[in-house]
Amino acid sequence: MSGEDKKKPNEIDELLGDYKKQRERREKNFESLNAPESEKKEQPPQPAADEKEKKRRKRGEKGEKKKIRANEGEAGKGRSLRAFAKTKSGRIIVALVSAALCAAAVAAAGLGIITNMQTAYLDEYKKQYPDVDFPRGIREGYCAQYAEEPSTTGFLSIEATGYGAYVVQSAAGDSPRLSFENTASGIDFNTVLDVPAETGLEGAFHSVSGYLGASQKITYSTLFEDYDFTVIGAFYTNTDPADDGGYVFPYRVTKKMTPLSFNDYADRLYNRFLYTCGYTISRDDRLLSLACPSALYPDYEFVVIGVLGAPQQTSAAENRDAHFPQSWYDARDELNPYRFSEIWYPTVYTDEKEEQTSVQSASEYGGTAGLS
DSSP: OOOSSSOHHHHHHHHHHHHHHHHHHHHHHHHHHHHHHHHHHOOOOOOOOOOOOOOHHHHHHHHHHHHHHHHHHHHHHHHHHHHHHHHHHHHHHHHHHHHHHHHHHHEEEEEEHHHHTTTTTHHHHHHHTTTOOOTTOOOOOHHHHHHHHHEEEEEEETTTTTTTEEEESSSSSSSSSTTTTTTTSSSEEEEEEEEOGGGEEEEEEEEHHHHSSOOOEEEEEEEOOOOEEEEEEEEEEEGGGGGGGTTTTTTTTTSOOHHHHHHHHHHHHHHOOOOEEEOOOOOTTTTEEEEESSSSSSEEEEEEEETTTTOOOOOOETTTTTOHHHHHHHTTTOOOOTTTTTOOOOEEEEEETSEEEOOOOOOHHHTTOOOO
């Protein structure tokens, strides 16, 4: 081996050092290539959608907790009620409530059965008169009459004369007629009936002796209910306005009047009554006015006034100053003591609350006074 072929120790060390450095660089590059993605770069920040999802989940968890607490509260109440129901007081209350519910159910069922039983008679009349629309609640005794005459409103009985007849709300026929101003299904402040002379009304009640010696009971029965009236007075009035200076006394008022107008009306009745029995009419009373043609005074009506539920009157005195129409005084050549009386017409309420009123006039009652 020549001298050039021999390497010096220092040169060998340098070669080994370079080799070592190269090997380290290769190893480092190899590790970098095989490193995980998480080590290659930093993770990006979480998107906003993830934050919303977290908040939604938290709200859901809170809602579930509230539901749980609510359910626990209801369950607690239920346990409390069940515990109370086991006490003596609780058992009593439960028994009372149960009994009340059962009674209500039985009553409802019973009412339905009773109602059906009470109106079962209508089935036969509906078959017999298929074209007739019977009023709801009509009593059986009126069904055949109503089917024959649908204007029938009831029945009139005058105990003093034995008279009895069906009442109609019609201008035709000889039956007692209910005023068109009246309610057909019931009674008003004043229920007005025009009756034929055959009732015997004038003969029974035109004098004090006749009044006190007769039954004062008059019954007006509607299709649904009976109403008993007691006679408290009677008077004569004209039907022709010419017999009283164009005036016809408006006794036929059917609507409730104002207090002042009612007082005027009552005073005029007392003045016209042929006798006084001492009964004082009040605004709460319900009146029955029966008017028939007079046999004593042509063109006059004889009017009887009854009060619903009034007691039988046991005393009466003749009214020597009874107010008659002007023609009555003219026929006797007498001075009319009421000649300066005001031409009066009632002021009536036109609504149920009694807030609105209307002053009536001659046109409502057949007179001509005050009309041009």
